[in-house]
Amino acid sequence: MHPVSFVGAGPGAPDLLTLRAADRLKQADRLIWTDSLINPAIAKLAPDHCKHIRTSTLTLEEVIPELIEGQRQGERVVRLHDGDPSLYSAINEQICALNDADIPVEVIPGISAYQVTASTLRCELTIPGVVQTIVLSRTGGRTGVPPSEELRHLSALKASLCLYLSARHVDDVQSTLEEHYPDDTPVAIGYRVSWPDEQITVVPLKEMAATSRALNLIRTTLYVVSPALSRLPKRSKLYSPEHDHLFRPGTS
Ligand SMILES: C[S@@+](CC[C@H](N)C(=O)[O-])C[C@H]1O[C@@H](n2cnc3c(N)ncnc32)[C@H](O)[C@@H]1O
Incomplete structure (x- = not known):
């Protein structure tokens, strides 16, 4: 069977x-x-x-x-x-x-909305020296989240924060995020990413709610809030000539 x-x-x-x-x-x-x-x-x-x-x-x-x-x-x-x-x-x-x-x-398994949003923007969400953690979460809404996972706690991490199921509450989301992230932090707003009618835009955090309302986004919308979206020219240790590892041992 x-x-x-x-x-x-x-x-x-x-x-x-x-x-x-x-x-x-x-x-x-x-x-x-x-x-x-x-x-x-x-x-x-x-x-x-x-x-x-x-x-x-x-x-x-x-x-x-x-x-x-x-x-x-x-x-x-x-x-x-x-x-x-x-x-x-x-x-x-x-x-x-x-x-x-x-x-x-x-x-x-399948590809999740946060992965296709990052790839569509051609972005890495874990840039050395900038951010090394991705948080996948949602705002409370009707389902609720455990108190320790409320957005005000998660945003204190200032990680790459991917928010599902949150567009209906975007005004509250923006004001909670602004308690910790600078208001010019880039926010990717992805609607039906990878569908023929996909819309994807990156705005500063201070414009997150107004942009969502202007685009009339309620369903199938993902937010990625992350300093990594600024495309800072930071490089990894992995490919640095000063950094030895198992597959590229040092010559000294
Ligand atoms: C019920 S959840 C399921 C999430 C799904 N299991 C995943 O891994 O992406 C549905 C939410 O996922 C997000 N979502 C799913 N597909 C999406 C897409 N193509 N573009 C933007 N957001 C999407 C939206 O936040 C939507 O409200």
Whole structure:
């Protein structure tokens, strides 16, 4: 019997799927997919006979029986989530339910929104001497975050901060960030990055909320707040002639 495959669809463009993800899709007998966030062109990679189930209007209680029924009938069941399934995908509750039903699962990674935003901007988010940490988080909103992870604590790190699911609260986000980051810190605002209607812009922190409102961004928007986006001409030790390492031992 095949495991249920939880597959990361990546940020939108079909050619950003991993080869393994594309393989699972091309063999799927039953595809249960997050149609509110995934490019339909990716769902179309499934074969003609595949049964398609869209989850935007379903509850967990309706999704789980679809997964179990397909797997028990010997089908190759693919549960497709946008981006990488380790981030804000709600796979945990599904895997717990499948574990209770003794259904095996596998998880196949995908490219997350922060990665495609950085690559589209041709940026490294960890520049030596500037910033060495990336924080992936969200503002509270309806779901809430644990008190120790509130934005005012995370922003004190002044790391490269990638904020998912936060566009509806952008005014509060900007004022909280301004407590720690200089107000000219670059902020990348990415909307549907890698989709045909992608919008991506970099503005100073002080213009983050006004720009988001002007572009009418509410859904599928990612913020990357980072001094690394300034493209400071800092160099790494890794490729420095003064720095020896295992593969490039010193001559002295
Ligand atoms: C439910 S979360 C899922 C995140 C996803 N698992 C990932 O790794 O990117 C959806 C949020 O991810 C972000 N997002 C996903 N795809 C995006 C894209 N192509 N462009 C910009 N933001 C995106 C937005 O913040 C969106 O509201």
